[in-house]
Amino acid sequence: MSTLLALEGVRAGYGQTRALHGVSMSVGEGDIVALLGANGAGKTTTLRAVTGGVRWEGSIHFAGRSLSRMSTESVVRLGIAHVPEGRGIITQLTVDENLRLGAYLRRDRQGVRADYERVFDYFPILRERRELSAGALSGGEQQMLALARALLMRPRLLLLDEPSLGLAPLVVRSLFEIIRTINEKEGVAVLLVEQNARIALELSSHAYVLEVGRVAVEGPSAQLKEEESVRRSYLGY
């Protein structure tokens, strides 16, 4: 399968402090790749580098194109939907307004209308809550809204930053089922950042484990799951 996203020797930081010390990884077309690691390992920073939210050096290519020096808005327009840490819901707007912002860049009205229906099939609760303020949603509903909005962008690659954070286990289950369905049905590649390694390894085909800004381990998810030593030293379960 051809490579959709490729990072090579990516270094990034905030002011004087370095957060990434040369990260290399790739996501194939239609893949689900997990990015794991302890708190502060640099997972969020890696996603931020891809969408230009932090200064970086090295090389990042998306669909063969260098993302060097590109603004966030321009990267997103290439077909990357990034659901950031904290979900990026605009709580001052309604659920419907948030969804419409997902389709902000699109000009195909027909397609958008069809996608609305599809998204409401995935998340029926959002149809009911359409007119509500997004700030009034529960955490799980907000995560659904963030995913729904990302889908309306019709991305080729979905970057998800800890979608399970703060959600009840049952809600996490159903959310991950939907992520799997989206990946299978729509062919959207997913780069999934998670602290919940167990569930992320089940969903993904390949995984990277970050440790203080470096890739410590990588491999097929099934394999990492089986390796006692990896589990104990990096994944904590």
Next chain:
Amino acid sequence: MQDFLQQVVSGIATGGIFASLALALVLIYNAMGLVNFAQGEMAMLATFTALSLIQRGVDYWIALPVTLVLAFVGGVVIQRVVIRPVERAPVLTLVIVTLGLATLINGLAGFLFGYVPRSFPSPFSVQTVSILGAFASYQDLGVIVVSAIVLVLMYVLLQRTPIGLAMRAAAHQPEASRLLGIRVSWMLALGWGLASAVGAVSGIMAAPALLLEPNMMQTVIIYAFAAAVLGGIESPLGAVLGGLIVGVTVNLAGAYVPGVGGDLQLAVAFAIIIAVLVLKPNGLMGRGSVRRA
């Protein structure tokens, strides 16, 4: 009673002028958590532009939209050239920049046009018309209608169009908006352009009564600040409401409270505003905690 109603209509007209300028302030406050102290001077410069056009023989109703377009462009240019380089600076720096801008525009207008007050034409006659038993001047009614049209247009643009939605999103959460492909920096520029245009309406509507000179807007902007704060500083609707309340109050106080006129009117307006803020610290339509976007 008739006199009272006439004072109210007059107050609504004045309120429309305050409301437009207050809305301009709120637009920029929402976009960047900044009170634009140059808003009144920008409106004054736009009004001189309108006068120059009219004196060159351009019809009033052509000069008005042309001036608004020029004011819009001027607002965008100011954001790009003056504000953007200091966008990430502390709020106090930005405040000083807008104060400097105000002084600069004031001086520029004085240099170009002088300080002698000039009469500004109004397309509306000062004669009165009887409506439902009350008398109102065409001048007041005209100001009310023009202000109302501008405010409704702004409402439709912000609440009912994709670009307005993007502007609101960018103002509330710039980082999340960027991830949706919204060009946040240009939304800011657009906000400055719109604020500049709305403010210009305020100046052009105020000029026939106040006479045009470089300091014309200095009292108006204080009333507009008051209106914006009264409305809750973040709320466009609140700004309009605040503008109307301040306008009507000032007019009624001037007419009925003995000895209130001129400078004391300002004091009365503030007494009422302070009273409201003591009871409702976030203003009439404010949302609670103060936040820097």
